[in-house]
Amino acid sequence: MKITLKVWRQKNNTSKGAFKVYQAEHVSEDMSFLEMLDVLNNELVVKGEDPVAFDHDCREGICGMCSLYINGRPHGPQQTTTCQLHMRTFKDGETITIEPWRAKAFPVLKDLVVDRTAFDRIQQAGGYVSINTGGVPDGNAIPIPKKIADEAMDAAQCIGCGACVAACKNASAMLFVSAKVSQFALLPQGQAERKERVEKMVAQMDAEDFGACTNTGACEAECPKGISLTNIARMNREYFVASLTSYEVQAKGDGA
Template sequence: MNFTLRVWRQDGPTTSGRFEEYPAKNIPDEASFLEMLDIVNEELEKAGKESVQFDHDCREGICGMCSLTINGVPHGPGRGTTCQLYMRKFQDGDVITIEPFRVGAFPILRDLAVNRTALDKVIQAGGFITARTGSAPDANSVPIPKVIADESMDAAACIGCGACAAACPNSSAMLFVSAKAAHLGLLPQGKPESERRTVRMVRTMDDLGFGNCSNYYACEAVCPAGISASFIARLNRQYTSAAAREAVGATTI
């Protein structure tokens, strides 16, 4: 298969960027999108040109580092991460536009690689519990209804790739924040910090420059883990309640 790539090139976060075109020739249809970029980079290096910089790690759909916007869609067509996207999803001769995630809170490091430290800062604000660590407790020592355990596990599936913010017209990270708050807050071990976690994580998200949710549902559409936007509604209810209690002095955040 042969393609024409329109790739965003940018030398650093403070420099201006531009699109450059590269041919991608003789690409196997079973190659992943990242493997296709590897092949293109090998040809660029043979020609004495600088390779395209992009982020990746596990290439197994787990880490979420392969944060590319492909033809305007974070992670490209279909449900999954960029490393799980295969070239058979495209037609021979297609022109493919590749950009980094366009989120103000994710400054571009170089070319297609962005700095997603902002998500780490949101986690640091409240993504933890104060339960004692050490030896594993007995499985039946804290009874948890299966429906609650299942909902918590659904939220915990979030890999923190940032595609939700990249897809949102407001660059909102509410799907990410709501999932991280829910998977801890639903379980009894995470209840003591529930109010503080909710308020601190939402306020940190705002301080870092992410926008607010306007119910476009673009986040849910591109999430590779299939996180439901219903978690955002849950977070909004929790935040309203916790902020009101803080305002009247009923709790300390």
């Protein structure tokens, strides 16, 4: 296969970027999208040109490190991570446009690499159960109905890649944040801090300059792990309840 690539090149986060066109002459349909970029980069190095910087690590669809906005869609035309996208999805002679995630909260560091530490800061605001190592009850002392465990697992599968933000016109992080809020709202272990958690995580999300929810569902449609919009509905409900009742807890200390 021969592919024309229009790739976003940007030296660093203070410089302006632009598209640059490359020809990929020897593309096999068995290649993953990232392997196609590896081959391009090796050719660029041989020619003495700066290779394209992009994030990637596990290359098996679970670490959430790879990104890329491909032909106007996060992770490209299939509902997978970019590392799991294979060139057989494209046609010989096609032109493929590759951009970084576009969101104010995800500044570009170089070429296709963006800074997603805003996600970490949201998790640090409350994405945990406050227990120390040791001194916990036996695993089976906390029975959890299979249905609840399964639903919590559905939410917990989020890989934190940021496709939901990239897909959203408002660059909203609602799907990402709601996945963690849901996991703990469903499980008995999360009950003690249920109200503070959602309040703190939402506050941090807003502080990071993510936009408001559009209610269009673009996030769910592009999520490589199929995280459901139901989580956003649940988070809204959790937040509403917390905003009306959490003062009862906070009146006697901040509960943290």
